[in-house]
Amino acid sequence: MKLRILAVGHKLPAWAAAGCAEYLKRMPRELPLSVVEIKPEPRGAKSREQLLAAEKTRLQAALPGFPRSIVLDERGADMTTLQLARQLESWMREGGDTAFVIGGADGIDDEIKTRADAVLRLSSLTLPHVMARLVLCEQLYRAASVIRRHPYHREG
DSSP states (O other), X not given: OOEEEEEESSOOOHHHHHHHXXXXXHSOTTSOEEEEEEXXXXXXXXXXXXXXXXXXXXXXXXXXXXXXXXXXXXXXXXXXXXXXXXXHHHHHHHOOOEEEEEOBTTBOOHHHHHHSSEEEESOSSOOOHHHHHHHHHHHHHHHHHHHTTOTTOOOO
């Protein structure tokens, strides 16, 4: 099963790109993770709805081939790392690749959320998109480590 993060946003700062690259490299061979940057819509005089609609089109173009999509949103379900690991293991058994979607500064179009298989949040705190991407990379690596019984994750 392949995992992909679709993230609306510009190029990451070097420190965040290096952090993400480290976790991508650590992922097990049977669970490769990649990140695809989706170009944000230039703001100009456009309304929030126009921005989200343009980004929705770009996200939808990147989603084919991923039968499962998970949207990251501040109002999504809250999961512990162990719950994420169990869910990831379940998806692995079911098969099919999974895309995790991180929206832009204005969020994600409601249609993308509605069609998603799940909506998750990373934290009750507001995270910059750069941090959300890095935290998601780390948590997916951590969940994979739990599945493989690697000592990276220590509970209790």
